[in-house]
Every structure is written in structure tokens, then in C-alpha cells.
Amino acid sequence: MSTELRTDATELGDARRRVEKLVCDMPGADRPFSEPWELRAFAMAVAAYHEGHYEWSEFQLSLIESIRRWESGDGGEPWSYYLHWLDALEHTLAASGALSDSAALDERTRQVLTTPRDANHHEARREPVTIDPARR
Amino acid sequence: MTESRPEPIRTDTRLNTQEEITARVKALEALLIEKGVMTTAAVDRLAEIYENEVGPQLGARVVARAWTDPEFKQRLLADASAACRELGIGGLQGEEMVVVENTDTVHHVIVCTLCSCYPWPVLGLPPNWYKAPPFRARIVREPRTVLDEDFDFPVPETVEIRVWDSSSELRYWVLPQRPAGSEHLSEAELAELVTRDSMIGVGAPRPVGSGAAA
Numbered sequence: 001m002s003t004e005l006r007t008d009a010t011e012l013g014d015a016r017r018r019v020e021k022l023v024c025d026m027p028g029a030d031r032p033f034s035e036p037w038e039l040r041a042f043a044m045a046v047a048a049y050h051e052g053h054y055e056w057s058e059f060q061l062s063l064i065e066s067i068r069r070w071e072s073g074d075g076g077e078p079w080s081y082y083l084h085w086l087d088a089l090e091h092t093l094a095a096s097g098a099l100s101d102s103a104a105l106d107e108r109t110r111q112v113l114t115t116p117r118d119a120n121h122h123e124a125r126r127e128p129v130t131i132d133p134a135r136r
Numbered sequence: 137m138t139e140s141r142p143e144p145i146r147t148d149t150r151l152n153t154q155e156e157i158t159a160r161v162k163a164l165e166a167l168l169i170e171k172g173v174m175t176t177a178a179v180d181r182l183a184e185i186y187e188n189e190v191g192p193q194l195g196a197r198v199v200a201r202a203w204t205d206p207e208f209k210q211r212l213l214a215d216a217s218a219a220c221r222e223l224g225i226g227g228l229q230g231e232e233m234v235v236v237e238n239t240d241t242v243h244h245v246i247v248c249t250l251c252s253c254y255p256w257p258v259l260g261l262p263p264n265w266y267k268a269p270p271f272r273a274r275i276v277r278e279p280r281t282v283l284d285e286d287f288d289f290p291v292p293e294t295v296e297i298r299v300w301d302s303s304s305e306l307r308y309w310v311l312p313q314r315p316a317g318s319e320h321l322s323e324a325e326l327a328e329l330v331t332r333d334s335m336i337g338v339g340a341p342r343p344v345g346s347g348a349a350a
Binding site: 036041042043044046047048050051053083086089090093098099104105112113123125126128130131132133135136 | 160168175182247249275293295301
């Protein structure tokens with residue numbers, strides 16, 4: 001597997017450079033991710049663009065608009081760059097028709113919240129599941 | 137979690153918020169994939185490109201500290217979650233973490249046999265193969281063979297292999313052995329030797345002088 005990963009590194013590097021080119025002039029670009037969902041939201045926006053659901057400039061404008069609304073607000077909500085990113089993604093997908101039903105999204109979110117994490121896997125297992133003994 | 141009840145007042149509003157946002161992002165992704173707007177493979181691929189931003193370098197810091205500070209190492213092995221909090225590392229999916237230490241005679245590997253439980257705060261998001269059924273099944277059945285054949289990481293026959301099953305209640309990760317010849321390195325330099333795979337137990341830290349300060 002390590003050989004495979006090494007070959008991959010170049011291709012990954014290329015892909016990464018392409019994405020960086022895309023986001024380099026975004027407001028607040030270059031922010032490291034502090035939560036896994038931020039990375040997921042980031043990847044979804046780029047994936048939807050690659051699938052041709054919107055122009056990158058449309059997403060960009062929506063993000064700028066979301067940040068502007070926050071800046072002109074009462075500052076009651078704490079700043080989170082990727083919340084604006086998520087907001088922009090939802091708006092841009094709604095405008096493009098790819099996500100027309102916001103009620104469905106609300107409902108699905110409720111479902112996720114009411115399902116315990118790893119619903120089927122909540123027992124701590126305090127011993128190794130396998131031991132392969134030393135042979136010599 | 138019943139919907140009819142008003143939202144309880146929580147003291148940790150940030151965690152609450154993060155849970156809700158995480159749920160919304162999950163819901164959005166599920167809907168978009170169902171509608172064919174994007175494939176899960178495409179999202180995985182892009183996330184993979186960036187996964188180093190969110191992940192394993194935090195665990196690498198913890199490992200480097202344990203290598204250089206024996207008292208910290210004791211605390212880490214006694215209560216990993218608390219020791220990580222000392223370094224400001226913690227959060228979702230890291231509530232109870234247990235660190236297992238590799239030695240000359242025992243090598244540890246982590247898996248989640250049922251899903252993809254993983255110590256996010258220290259390792260970031262799990263790689264796809266970690267979530268895939270073949271790894272989850274085979275590493276339990278034939279760990280020595282999997283490490284050798286799939287990961288090009290043969291474990292000497294004199295070393296026992298222990299496989300630990302993480303769940304949502306308890307997540308394991310591996311404290312690898314400090315590489316030979318690293319005595320002169322600083323904590324920051326040591327951290328650069330620590331790989332994600334070495335903390336899963338499917339690889340070794342980088343050798344000293346490999347220059348792979350990724």
C-alpha cells in the first residue's frame with residue numbers, strides 16, 4: 001500500500017494545487033480547518049463546482065454576501081468562516097436548483113441529530129479483539 | 137433528544153453547536169448524494185487532499201511530547217483524553233481515548249470493526265481504507281498478514297500483535313516507538329517524524345534524516 005500512496009502523492013499534489021488556485025482569491029481563504037465538518041463542507045463546495053452545478057464566481061459571491069451580512073449584523077453570533085461557507089453552499093445550490101427543498105434538509109438534520117452517533121456501536125471494548133502471539 | 141421538548145439549556149453551547157452543524161453537514165451531503173449532485177467518492181477525494189490540515193499533526197505533537205517527557209507519557213498512558221487536553225487537543229469523538237504503547241515485544245493496531253470510530257481530535261478524519269470492510273474484517277482475522285501484504289509493514293515474528301476495536305465510547309490510538317538515532321532531535325523535529333499510519337499501527341514513524349518534513 002505504501003508504494004501506491006507514494007505514486008498518489010504527486011497526483012494529490014496536482015489536485016491540491018488546482019483547488020488552491022480555485023480558492024486563492026476567496027475571502028478568508030487559507031484558514032486551516034478546526035473541525036472535521038469544515039473540511040467536509042469545503043470538499044462538497046468544490047465537488048459541486050466540479051460537477052458543473054454552479055460557476056465558482058457564484059459561490060464566491062454568495063460567500064461574500066454571507067460574510068457581509070454577518071459583519072453588518074449585531075455581532076451576536078460568533079465568527080465562523082466555515083459557517084459562512086456552509087451558508088453560501090446551501091444558497092448557491094438552492095439557486096442552481098440542485099437543492100430546492102430546504103425543508104428536506106431540515107428534516108434530515110433532525111434525523112441525524114436524533115440518531116445516536118454510531119447507534120450500533122456504543123459499548124467500550126476494553127480487551128484486544130485479536131492477539132497474534134509472537135512466534136519465536 | 138425528544139423533539140417535542142424545548143431545547144434544554146446547555147452549559148457547553150459550543151459543543152452543542154458543533155454537533156448541530158456536524159449533523160447539518162452530514163444531512164446536506166446525504167441529500168446531495170441521493171440527488172446525484174455529487175458522488176461520495178468525489179467528496180472523499182477532495183477531503184483527502186486536505187485531510188492533513190485537520191488531522192494527524194495534532195497527534196504527532198502529542199507523540200513527540202510523550203517521547204521527550206516521561207511524566208507526560210505516564211499521564212498519556214493513564215488518561216489519554218486528559219493528557220491531550222493539557223496540549224489543548226480534544227473535542228468530538230475524543231471523549232474517552234486510550235493510548236496503547238508499542239514496545240520491542242508488542243505492536244498495536246487500531247480498527248473499528250463495526251463502523252469507523254476513530255480518534256478525530258488527534259488523527260483527523262479516518263482514511264478511506266480504515267472505513268472499508270476489507271480492512272475492518274481482515275485486520276482482525278489475520279493482522280500479521282495484512283500489515284505485511286497490504287501495508288508493506290512486516291512485524292517481526294518475535295513481536296506480539298494486538299488489535300484494538302474502537303467504539304463510540306472508547307477510541308484507541310497507538311504511541312509508536314521513538315525511532316533509533318533520534319536522541320538529538322527537538323520535540324518539533326520529532327513531531328515531523330510521526331506519521332498518521334504509525335498512530336494507527338499500520339506503519340512506522342519516518343526514519344531519522346529522511347528529510348520528509350511533510
